[in-house]
Amino acid sequence: MTVRFVTSNAGKVAEAQDYLEGIDTVEQVAYDYAELQSDSLEEIVVRGAEEAYAALGSEEPVLVDDTGLFVDALEGFPGPYSAYVEDTLGIERVWRLASEEQSTRARFRTVLAYADGERTETFEGSVAGTLVAPRGEGGFGYDPIFEYNGRTFAEMDTEEKNAISHRGRALAEFADWYAGR
Ligand code: ITT
Numbered sequence: 001m002t003v004r005f006v007t008s009n010a011g012k013v014a015e016a017q018d019y020l021e022g023i024d025t026v027e028q029v030a031y032d033y034a035e036l037q038s039d040s041l042e043e044i045v046v047r048g049a050e051e052a053y054a055a056l057g058s059e060e061p062v063l064v065d066d067t068g069l070f071v072d073a074l075e076g077f078p079g080p081y082s083a084y085v086e087d088t089l090g091i092e093r094v095w096r097l098a099s100e101e102q103s104t105r106a107r108f109r110t111v112l113a114y115a116d117g118e119r120t121e122t123f124e125g126s127v128a129g130t131l132v133a134p135r136g137e138g139g140f141g142y143d144p145i146f147e148y149n150g151r152t153f154a155e156m157d158t159e160e161k162n163a164i165s166h167r168g169r170a171l172a173e174f175a176d177w178y179a180g181r
Contacts, residue, residue, distance in 0.1 A: 004029040006052040011140030018158045019171040041066045045113035053115040061116035073101035095145040104131040108166035125169025
């Protein structure tokens with residue numbers, strides 16, 4: 001069975017395909033589920049996955065991913081509003097804001113929701129790092145300003161990023177559960 005990854009973000013799909021290779025195929029599906037205005041990534045993905053599954057019809061399960069970048073010294077900003085802030089301020093200004101604080105520690109957090117019409121399950125992953133001036137050509141989104149062990153996520157290939165990242169950890173949990181369900 002194919003898992004339909006409901007997202008507008010091809011970067012997320014590439015990481016899931018790489019991670020789930022040999023377990024199942026992942027197909028990107030465009031469906032603009034109503035993104036709940038909420039502080040909780042869980043609430044956003046659960047609603048999104050159930051809505052998408054019902055709207056898309058057919059049997060294949062769906063996967064929805066909501067991710068946020070949480071800057072410690074900025075009380076978790078931009079968090080669930082990370083997509084809006086990337087579009088409006090841009091990642092370089094997020095780094096500048098953080099660099100005026102005592103600490104540039106930040107964390108990525110991903111919650112994945114799987115829905116197949118019978119059940120909805122969530123899987124979570126997070127990673128801590130520091131924000132730096134943009135470096136690297138790989139990845140997407142905030143990757144160029146997120147440094148982990150001396151390299152930004154944009155300086156890693158998909159496999160290296162998946163081995164340590166928020167999404168890689170959530171995908172690991174999902175893969176375990178999916179294989180044994
Ligand atoms: P969908 O909602 O259609 O899945 P999106 O890109 O809007 O796509 P999110 O709301 O989950 O998805 O993303 C929040 C923001 O975080 C957005 O600006 C992404 O580019 C960024 N982002 C998500 N995952 C990331 C990652 O692994 N590395 C860097 N930035 C990431």
